[in-house]
Amino acid sequence: MSSTTPPTLRAQHNGWTQARQQRFLAHLASHGSVAAAARCAGMTRQSAYWLRRQPHSRDFAAAWDAALADRDHWIEDLAFDRLLDGEEEVIERDGVVVAVRRRPADVRLLLFHLKRLEKQKNLVSQRPPPPDSASVAKVRAELRALIATHETEHGDWTQQAGPPAD
16 A cells, blocks of 8 residues: 555545645655644644544555554664764854754764664574574474374374364
8 A cells, every 4th residue: 555645535524635635644654743744734633643543534544554654764764864974954144044064963862773773683692593404304304203103003094084083
């Protein structure tokens, strides 16, 4: 489902036209902020949440979820960009841009990012290693032996009319 062309959005009596819903969803997908998306659509954040809760607006709610699916990655990318490049500050005088300077990233952002990376590294190191082909072959051989033992004791149940009655 594309967030820019959501399925069957119903026009609402409260001002949420299909065009406004599409504008809201497109802005939400690109910026990740419900309040900003509602302002862009000319509506309020509260009315957006109200519309989302309505039973007749399931398609709108599904498109909303799809629009926010990548929000966490977007926020991480933005934080990482600010961490590396700092934040751009535009200096204006009398409505004219006189300078653009970069301010270094906040130390808290750096610490947050380092902590997140450390958590990810710990999660990766705690994962069990993938099974090697020798281990898989050994387990398969053991299963085949168990099946053969069962068939010799109880007969081949696949040839009987139904499943075995254990």
